[in-house]
Amino acid sequence: MTKIGLEIHCQLTNLESKLFCPCKADYRKFEPNTNICPICMGIPGSLPLLNKSAVEKATLIAMALDCRTPDKIAFFRKNYFYPDLPKNFQITQLNVYGNTSIGWEGKISVGDKEIRIRRIQLEEDPGRLIYEGATEKTKLTLVDYNRAGTPLVEIVTEPDFETPHQVREFLNILSDLLENLNVSDPGLEGAMRADANVSIEGGSKVEIKNIGSFHDLEKAVHFEITRQQSLAERKIEIIQETRHWDEGRKITVSARTKEEEAEYRYHLEADIPWVRINDDTKNQLQTHMPESISSKKKRYVSKYSITPQVADILSSDRYFSELFENAKNETNAKDVANMITTDVMGLLDTREKRNVSKLNAEHLSDLIASMKLNKITRSSAKLALDEIIKNGKPLQQIIGELDLGHVSDEEELTNIITQVLSEEIKAVEEAKQNPEIVNFLVGKVMQKTHGKADPELTLTLLKKNLAID
């Protein structure tokens, strides 16, 4: 049986500052080595100052993953030399001398499968190394410490996955969950990273590191299973080792065995006293915990009669579900949901577009209301939406400016219809035999009015004109 386990690192990107100093947690916009201070650079005499909100956010994750959580947590030093590590030790957590990490023994459902979470710990991210050319052949290594000290949550699963597909599904669910908790923006480059360990029946466990994206992770796991199976078929022993994912060649390659002999000399980080997380704090967090994606989905289906497919799409995306919650009311929920999933999502399909979008919930509920009152057609609504996203003006103003108002004036429509009928003589003849052709003529009227004509009125008038019914 194939067993796959994951080790996921997720930055708490929504925090203001780093885990142990006031530097920004959002390091991405800085020039190299400008988001640093004596603490995150490990300058002699500096001391780590614990960011208490990081402890809360991490506890929230532990609770959302059904973990057991301790009454008090401690930090440990993991000692190893690496150029991206300013102190040459990482402040992290450890469950060896009692359970003092943020959480342990949790679970999460992936389809009908339950994946067990072994532990969750809070730790600091190291800096970043930038190589000249390929890692193995590099002559020059540059270090950027902007990232050093960024709050990181490490989530370790039990080896409960059996297929690369399950892994991918799990990561999607986890990523949605973290986004929904408002602790992280997994879409940001490097915000969420995962290592995998893979073993097949009778073989040793092999770790795969250095995987750039979830897409590659799925591929890497797939490759590794195939590699191990082909070794097994030829009766070659599968050795316990760490392998790196080679993005270019799409294969895993053996890392130097040196990494296997890791000796971390763990000991307590005395500069940070034990942090108590009492029941009050936990209850407080539980009360303010955002509604889970699955309960949101259930609610959308049962309360608003939204189809399960639409509810699924809507609930798993924090941005759109928030938009929905704010735009919906007793009567329009289903229409709002449909408009978001059919139109808005298409227009705002990237993070960049969402970031600059001026659309708010009020726009959306106004649009639905106007459509219901026949003030605007569906196709005009789409045009209006496009415009609103760009400039955020109120709907009424946009309808006026773009002249999107419904043409429901009989006289005006009759004039347009007369014009269409005179242009489409052939179709008019055919329509008398085949009523289906009338729809084609309705389309022509719509074209002339840029979609503003009231469809029902148009049909009635056309039929009257052609003397059919």
Next chain:
Amino acid sequence: MNCIKNNEFTVEEFIAESLEHINKVDEKLHAFLRINDLAIKKAKEIDAKIKSNQNVGRCYGMPISVKDNICMEGSKTTCASKVLENFIAPYTSTVISKLHSEDAIIIGKTNLDEFAMGLSTEFSAYGPSRNPWNNDCVPGGSSGGSGVSVAANECIASLGSDTGGSIRNPASFCSVVGLKPTYGLVSRYGLVSYANSIEQIGPMTKTVEDSAFLLNMISGIDPNDNTTIDNKNQDYLNNIDAGINGKKIGIVTEMTNSDGLSADVLDATNDSIKTFEKLGANCEQVSLQMVPYTVAAYYTITSTEAGSNLARYDNVRYGYELDSSGFEFNSYISQARSKLGPEVIRRMILGGFVPSAGHAGKYFLKALKVKSKLINEINYVFKKFDFLISPTVPIQPFKFGEKINDPVSFMMVDFNTVTANLTGIPAISVPYKITNGLPIGIQIMSNHLEEHSLLQAAYALEKTVDLPEVPA
């Protein structure tokens, strides 16, 4: 200070005089690694404040020296190591900021054993300091330069750091008062870490009153150090002369009958017990059974933490000129770290071994067990006693080179002092006697955060002795 307040002379005159004195004696004593170039300028600023009737801080221009492992913005902090030869601190430690705001003048940075590892200053990369009582003897350490600077009147007071006795040992050897406060009472922000779970900054002064005065200023909660304790601005000078009538004192048996204890030190200790009784205290023997294991536990724990704390000196982000081209990372680090001195290297090697996966159970975890049992013992005895006493150091100042080649006997010199560090309790060394021309200090320990009564006891003892002036 009163002379300045009475306008007998200015701060500038006083500081100039101090600098001149340092100039005269320090070539021989080598208490200082560096003099603060800005001292006179600072003195002038304070004089101007006095003249214009502005509020002047409680230190009133008092010249204070600081151990060179405590950071001050814009000036070098070398830890007496070649590795930090050119390290200029980019920020100021909390203790120095507090002294600055009280208008103290940091007159210079004092010598120490490299990274505070040692008890004689013989491990300073810049040469040892000399004991002003006998220049052939060590001044103690690691805050040896601080002890000398106070004993030889080069300044009024000094700040040292104490990881296993590094304030109390040189205080005893130089015949000055040295206080190691409760762990967490004084901010360590800006103190270069050696063994961060047990070390503290503390005052070294001529009198107990001065130590209380300095503690008033440097203690208390600090947003820059998560381990600090709120002491509610306690005034340690208040009722310092309250005496110790009726107090219960435990004489730590293991510290007064150890193999390494010298007869002269024992005599002085027995004498001090009589003095305490004359002062109205009740003294009796008390056994701390973990004490014989404390030195081994201390070196195991401190080496582990030192191995971690000093790992950052890889010469990647700061340090000294060393061309990195052609080196692979690990070999570059080895090269960079070859500048560390022998004692630091010894402890780095020990620190790489005792907490390692295959050996932690036998060494590091056992040391932690000793520590936790010792804490239990201490908590228990302080239910009965107000104070514990012992000689600060089992021996008197020794000659240069006498012990440096025998690391284990060297380590045993810490026998009486490490208990306070491992348990976090405060301890003070009070000058008690001069025998054969060399000082002997008595150590008093109290329960956590009982500095106030501890200083009262030290004050009472101090008032009973009349010691000769340090030889010129």
